[in-house]
Amino acid sequence: MRLFGKKDVPLDGDASGRFLPWLVAIMVYLAALALISALTMSRAVGHWQEGLSGTLTIQVPQEQGGEKAGAALDRILKLLLTTPGVREAKVMEPDEIERLLQPWLGAAASLAELPVPALVSVTFNPAAEPDFGVLAREVAKISPEAVVDTHRAWLGKVRSLARSVQWVALLVVALITGSAILIVTFATRMGLSVHGPVIQLLHLIGAHDSYIASQFQAHVLTFALRGGIAGLLLAIATVFAAGQTLKGNEALLLPDVALRPLDWTVLLLLPVAVTLVATLTARVTVLRTLARMP
Amino acid sequence: MSSCGPFPSASIGGILVRFEDVSLRYGGGPEVLGGVSFLLAPGSFHFMTGASGAGKSSLLSMIYLARKPSNGRIHLFDRDVAGLTRLEAARMRRKIGVVFQDFRLLDHLTALENVALPLKISGQRDEKVRHHVAELLAWVGLAEHLDSYPPTLSGGQKQRVAIARAVVGRPNLLLADEPTGNVDDRMAVRLLYLFEELNKLGTTIVIATHNDSLVARFDHPVVRLADSGVRVDRPGRGRA
Ligand SMILES: Nc1ncnc2c1ncn2[C@@H]1O[C@H](COP(=O)(O)OP(=O)(O)OP(=O)(O)O)[C@@H](O)[C@H]1O
Ligand SMILES: [Mg+2]
Numbered sequence: 229m230r231l232f233g234k235k236d237v238p239l240d241g242d243a244s245g246r247f248l249p250w251l252v253a254i255m256v257y258l259a260a261l262a263l264i265s266a267l268t269m270s271r272a273v274g275h276w277q278e279g280l281s282g283t284l285t286i287q288v289p290q291e292q293g294g295e296k297a298g299a300a301l302d303r304i305l306k307l308l309l310t311t312p313g314v315r316e317a318k319v320m321e322p323d324e325i326e327r328l329l330q331p332w333l334g335a336a337a338s339l340a341e342l343p344v345p346a347l348v349s350v351t352f353n354p355a356a357e358p359d360f361g362v363l364a365r366e367v368a369k370i371s372p373e374a375v376v377d378t379h380r381a382w383l384g385k386v387r388s389l390a391r392s393v394q395w396v397a398l399l400v401v402a403l404i405t406g407s408a409i410l411i412v413t414f415a416t417r418m419g420l421s422v423h424g425p426v427i428q429l430l431h432l433i434g435a436h437d438s439y440i441a442s443q444f445q446a447h448v449l450t451f452a453l454r455g456g457i458a459g460l461l462l463a464i465a466t467v468f469a470a471g472q473t474l475k476g477n478e479a480l481l482l483p484d485v486a487l488r489p490l491d492w493t494v495l496l497l498l499p500v501a502v503t504l505v506a507t508l509t510a511r512v513t514v515l516r517t518l519a520r521m522p
Numbered sequence: 523m524s525s526c527g528p529f530p531s532a533s534i535g536g537i538l539v540r541f542e543d544v545s546l547r548y549g550g551g552p553e554v555l556g557g558v559s560f561l562l563a564p565g566s567f568h569f570m571t572g573a574s575g576a577g578k579s580s581l582l583s584m585i586y587l588a589r590k591p592s593n594g595r596i597h598l599f600d601r602d603v604a605g606l607t608r609l610e611a612a613r614m615r616r617k618i619g620v621v622f623q624d625f626r627l628l629d630h631l632t633a634l635e636n637v638a639l640p641l642k643i644s645g646q647r648d649e650k651v652r653h654h655v656a657e658l659l660a661w662v663g664l665a666e667h668l669d670s671y672p673p674t675l676s677g678g679q680k681q682r683v684a685i686a687r688a689v690v691g692r693p694n695l696l697l698a699d700e701p702t703g704n705v706d707d708r709m710a711v712r713l714l715y716l717f718e719e720l721n722k723l724g725t726t727i728v729i730a731t732h733n734d735s736l737v738a739r740f741d742h743p744v745v746r747l748a749d750s751g752v753r754v755d756r757p758g759r760g761r762a
Contacts, residue, residue: 231649234631431612
């Protein structure tokens, strides 16, 4: 056995060594889930935004006072093609609409039996977008019940939802960091008082405070790292399971939750960060407590 | 109440320990030591005697900086100890080896690890010192117990581990509080030779003891603690 291998302060037998890794695991697990939700959410928003920018849809009710929408549709198309900034405008074919609606309505539904509006899909130049207010007014003149949908209201709502999710995630991470600091401080103080005689002896044979602090740091380092890695593995397993469940459920319109390199970096940094915070807390606690001793 | 003669070694080689009118009381209790003054020259060898409860351990604890005097001044290695920072105190303690009356071994470390502790603390982590530590333990008769844990050792064996730990770093000052209280006379003499050996290498030594025959056998000055104060008897002078 190595002569200097053992810790001088016998912290490994302490109760803290048994319950702290679990607490750290739970904390890292929660923090990881919070971060993954925030990251996934902001990616989803980006994904939707990208898909929808430079497009708008005009819904024209199929029948208007018995009159077929066909005539109105033609006039709207003509209007669009003379509007500056518009690149393309086309009426969506019924089977295309059917395909879009199928996940919501089921295969059995037949469009013919439903009052599905005609849809005009418009693409415009995002750099020189048309005046939507003017466009809406002009369309209303042709067909008062037609709706010009720029997706903006919807995207705005989604974006503010994403922002809330991010704030909540940040709050969760902050709270978890706070609890980690409290728990480690408490456990370190316990260790200091339980091992008071040993620490006194170490002082008497010339150990400086930082020598004793390093013993506590080594102890905290092992349990924080162990608990952190366990919590992270659990979080990754949870995300994977969630991904499997959501797959094949496109109705949710979520982009896949598979983790990207950035997510992996953030997640892998989590146990490292927790270990760093815990170790630093232990050091500060020991140094502060000992400095107050006579 | 200094009775160290005309402060003989003040000019030659400086002073290692200087007590000036030091008194000590625990809490609000009575004075355990009062008006104590004496000097220890570097390289000196002193016994310290006094009745049980006279304050020998208390006095030593002020030298190894475990306690501050209630009154008076203590100088160690030419520094007033009152002005030491925690770091400076720690550094100074590394120059002092202490054999505690109650040993104070760490129960979760083996005899070998206990003895190596001061080396570890002073930053020596070379596993090569194992040989040196084992040799020292063999010298005090514990070759068979290198890997024993203190709770499994006898009182005398623990005492010898404590002595080995105090001398392993070759301290400048060795304070031994009743270091032979738990061993037979032959071992006591052997341990005293160890201290003399160390003393020849330059370590200043103070040994608190009740063992008068040991004091008589080795010709060293005696610091006597009594109600009347502290007196230092040089060998050859009459002993109380
Ligand atoms: N921590 C303490 N708190 C209060 N009183 C103490 C404390 N330590 C020692 N004393 C008192 O101080 C006095 C001197 O004790 P000390 O241990 O210094 O004596 P000693 O000379 O070493 O005795 P012995 O020869 O029995 O070891 C005693 O009256 C003792 O009761
Ligand atoms: Mg004593």
